[in-house]
Amino acid sequence: MWLDLLKAGLLAVWDYVALHVITCLVPAFLLAGAMVTFVSKEAIMHYLGAATHRLKAFALAAGGSFFVAACSCTVIPVSSGLYFGGAAIGAAFVLLWVAPASNILALVYTGSVLGPGLLLARLITALLMAFAVGWVMTVVFHREDRERLAALAAAQPAGNPGTPGAPLRVMTRHDVILLILIVLSLLAPNYLIQKGPFWEKVVVWAVATVAVGGYALRVKSKDELKRWLSETWWFVRIIFPLLLLGVFVVGMIGKALPEAWVQRWLGGNSLQASFLATLLGSVSYFATMTEAPFVDTLLKMGMGKGPALALLLTGPGLSLPNWLAIARVFGPKKAVVYVSTIIVLGTLAGWLAGQWVF
Numbered sequence: 001m002w003l004d005l006l007k008a009g010l011l012a013v014w015d016y017v018a019l020h021v022i023t024c025l026v027p028a029f030l031l032a033g034a035m036v037t038f039v040s041k042e043a044i045m046h047y048l049g050a051a052t053h054r055l056k057a058f059a060l061a062a063g064g065s066f067f068v069a070a071c072s073c074t075v076i077p078v079s080s081g082l083y084f085g086g087a088a089i090g091a092a093f094v095l096l097w098v099a100p101a102s103n104i105l106a107l108v109y110t111g112s113v114l115g116p117g118l119l120l121a122r123l124i125t126a127l128l129m130a131f132a133v134g135w136v137m138t139v140v141f142h143r144e145d146r147e148r149l150a151a152l153a154a155a156q157p158a159g160n161p162g163t164p165g166a167p168l169r170v171m172t173r174h175d176v177i178l179l180i181l182i183v184l185s186l187l188a189p190n191y192l193i194q195k196g197p198f199w200e201k202v203v204v205w206a207v208a209t210v211a212v213g214g215y216a217l218r219v220k221s222k223d224e225l226k227r228w229l230s231e232t233w234w235f236v237r238i239i240f241p242l243l244l245l246g247v248f249v250v251g252m253i254g255k256a257l258p259e260a261w262v263q264r265w266l267g268g269n270s271l272q273a274s275f276l277a278t279l280l281g282s283v284s285y286f287a288t289m290t291e292a293p294f295v296d297t298l299l300k301m302g303m304g305k306g307p308a309l310a311l312l313l314t315g316p317g318l319s320l321p322n323w324l325a326i327a328r329v330f331g332p333k334k335a336v337v338y339v340s341t342i343i344v345l346g347t348l349a350g351w352l353a354g355q356w357v358f
Contacts, residue, residue: 007251012251015050019198023205024112025240027186028105033065033232034182037224038175039325048087058134061091062127066107067097071242071288072322075099078122080329086152090134090298091288093338096326097133102126104186104273106289110312112190113292121357122312125349129313136341141334174219181212183322220333246290253297263302269354270304271347277307278346291315305310306354314346339343 017295046058061082068078075096080217101107102123111119138145171179185208189201215223266273286294294315301312318339327335 001007002126004197005255006257010292013248016247022161022301023189023201024108024186025105027182027205027209027212028108029232029235029240030228031179031182032067032235033228033230034175034179036231037228038178039064039067039171039267044328048082048091052088052091054088054090054134054138055131057088057091057304058094058224061087061094061134062098065095065130066102068095068103071286072100072312072317072319076322076325076329083330086149088149089141089334090138092132093137093334094134096338097317097342098126098130100288101129101313103288106292106316108186110189110292113296113356114299114308114312117314117358121171121309121353125309125353126313129345129349132345133338137257137334137338140337143208144305169343178212178216178219179213180292181208185209185212242288242290245305246286248292251293251297253294257298257301259301262298266298267350268304269306269351269358270349273307274310274350274354275347276313277303277310277313278343281311281316282318282343283348284315285319288316304354305358306350306352308350309353310346310350311356313349314342317346319340 048057052060068075078099079092079096082095083089107119107123110122185205188203188208191253193201216228235249265276281291291312295303295311298311299305299308323335323339326338330338
């Protein structure tokens with residue numbers, strides 16, 4: 001029994017490494033490292049503050065969160081840094097949700113493993129849920145947040161350059177072009193070559209990567225390139241081992257989990273199935289991107305696509321350690337409101353998608 005489980009886990013890791021590392025993970029890690037290196041953190045903080053219109057702040061927080069590759073626990077320091085640094089509560093909790101639930105690494109890997117249908121559904125529902133979460137947190141804690149931001153503003157020294165003045169530049173033109181080239185190197189292999197031998201994807205990836213490298217060598221200094229590769233390596237070092245472990249565990253679960261159980265409780269697209277999938281995802285811990293192979297395994301065992309979407313959203317976005325950490329950092333009331341909102345929205349998203357999309 002244990003030998004069969006071990007073989008299933010190792011086979012899952014072998015398939016994962018063989019098919020997804022070169023054309024998917026390598027450019028995705030390079031993109032995440034480039035975002036950390038070349039995007040101005042001061043500008044992001046400036047545009048998420050209380051002076052920014054609510055919808056604009058939510059949109060900026062959601063857009064920036066796509067490039068923050070973090071799990072439900074490691075994103076908390078990022079979100080709390082924004083919150084205590086002067087960002088409004090809605091924008092801080094938008095990032096807290098979108099970064100683990102719908103970052104660029106997870107999205108690309110979702111498309112690679114589960115196809116463009118679930119990728120698009122995950123992207124759209126994560127964005128809609130982000131705005132809903134930001135709005136709920138803003139409305140519920142409006143008075144408290146207004147007092148907090150007023151105290152922060154009063155504590156700032158006079159003449160602080162981070163308030164009024166000329167807009168801060170987020171990226172240079174060279175940085176924008178470089179990021180576009182990296183995105184193309186990430187998307188092209190998996191979307192230009194959807195059928196055929198795997199080596200064709202490798203060729204497309206190699207050509208695109210040469211273009212990225214050539215442009216980077218032309219416009220970036222040695223120090224900038226070193227910082228970029230250092231940040232990229234940090235993502236690899238933190239995320240990749242967890243990915244391999246997660247895929248291994250998923251392979252074993254797929255072997256041990258009875259198909260009848262999956263088909264009975266998670267099959268179809270009922271409200272109950274989406275709710276159970278949401279609960280499963282909200283208490284379980286998923287490292288970034290490990291949710292895709294787990295959902296793929298459950299889909300093959302009879303899980304409905306509606307519940308699959310609910311699990312894709314709440315699995316990486318919430319976890320029991322995440323609940324406790326949010327309560328510790330932001331306070332128990334904010335944790336209860338946030339978690340309850342996500343569970344309700346995740347259930348509705350999976351159920352509605354199951355009824356009208358899949």
